[in-house]
Amino acid sequence: MPRRLCPRDGGRVIEVEELTKRYGATTAVDGLTFTVRPGHVTGFLGPNGAGKSTTLRMILGLNTPTSGTVVVDGVPFRGRARGLRHVGALLDAHDVHGGRSARAHLSALAHSNGLPRRRVDEVLAEVGLTAAARRRVGGFSLGMKQRLGIAGALLGDPPVLLFDEPLNGLDPEGVLWVRGLFRRLAGEGRTVLVSSHLMGEMEHTAHQLIVIGRGELIATQSLAEFAARGSRQAVTVRTPDPAGLTSALTAAGATVRHEDDGSCTVTGLGAERVGELAHRHRVPLHELTTRAASLEEAFMGLTADSVEYGSRGAR
Template sequence: MDGVIEVNGLTKRYGDVVAVNDLSFTVPDGLVTGFLGPNGAGKSTTMRMILGLNRPTSGTATVDGRPFTGWRSGLHHVGALLDAGDVHPGRGARAHLSALARTNGLPSRRVGEVLEEVGLTGAARRRVGGFSLGMRQRLGIAAALLGDPPVLLFDEPVNGLDPEGVRWVRGLFRSLAAEGRTVLVSSHLMSEMEHTADRLVVVGRGELIAEETVAEFAARGGRARVTVRAPEAVRLVPFLTAAGAAVDADGPGSLTVTGLPAAEVGELAFRNHIVLHELTAHRASLEEAFMELTADRTQYRAEAAR
């Protein structure tokens, strides 16, 4: 499937406020791309510009080589969930989807198919105003899938979902990408992106911080650590610190080392005739890398409790 999203030099200003600043990235097909950033980073504004809902101050956002507004049949080409609450509360789930199908020239059978796919068949005639947030999220996902599009955008899609729903949506996004679709998912839940995304676009204060795989981004964090257990661990400490590592004693014969890879720690022990009982590398988590690399790009920050 074709449907690469390309963002080039995208900028959006609201008076003196710069929401997005000269932002460029690509979302390829066949992968789940996580769109991450602190609150106020410009994620939702960027997604709205991709969909033609906000006009950029400068720059371009294209889907398969043209602006989204250039596609005559929107839901046939791009499906999106931006706000699960953006549905008339007095309308039933089936009626809402049927209206979207009619206005986009889609067969009525698609309504029943997507309701079943998201698990809302039994609630099809219920008014949306009585839905939980999780059910509204499922309805929004159903609307995005209605036209069977090659490009899909989801803004915070797991909000309100229970653990089973989170597991389901994680599998859904992966299966959509496996079919060759372009999948862009905005989220503030680092644990979800660690288990769902193949690659990341990370922004802060409207500017690009990183565009790379999940593993590459996590590796950029400086908090990767090594656990060392040795009968003479105390002898190893000066050699580690001389090599630039930070060392914390976790108890007799146990150390936590940061700043050196496990292989180098092992070599230092070997060269200095220090026997090791354990040498375990712990990769920095995605959340740790995210917090470290966006620390100076957070718009809203709470003071530490006193």
């Protein structure tokens, strides 16, 4: 089972400095600088094509930067022997020999990294695959392959963990399990970096965020700070007279959007002012609620200029 790191074990920091990767005329990563610290889950967010996977591969030494540096605990990962003891990673759940069993796959990883064989059964139990240990991986669902990939990342009981889109293919129970696992690993003092495009899930999982677009850094801050950057408070209103309310509010400079559920979303005016105007124009209100923007709304607002690039660039 994963251990709780003591202070001398912990403190493994990922440091990225002016990291750049070009493929011919395409710049996948452009001067990225950020730090990932232990003790909390850090979400690595960006539109498709923003350069997230390329960055993770450079952290692991699988891709060579065009320029810039990336180190884990002060040392390039490529220079570490028996790497699974230092960094565990899940980059592609499909990157497994389909003819091998789950136990054989993990046993090969354990042997190549000088890890005790008991760790294989421990991580299989940790991810809920004990009953499927002898089954060939080629017959696994995507969710089961994700669990196997997470088992591989945990095999060396490392202080640093990287996950690229780990929630793909998981059922709701699996998503809840992963959410709890990541938070527990961070609580043990590990450095946990999770790349994902699922904004709603990161809202429930991450403590810190690193957001990139077009290969460039957009933000590195707490979840709450990032959401506040892109948020505009909106007011949700329900009324039996939406036309009358819209007329009164737009005349006062508000924007009113009529939702499919019959409510109205008002921006540009606070709830108190909306209530005053409704009363003045004799428009009855059945609901008047202030709502802050979600993480997804903040993300979409701040990365809107990066989406088109995503269809062209490398991910």
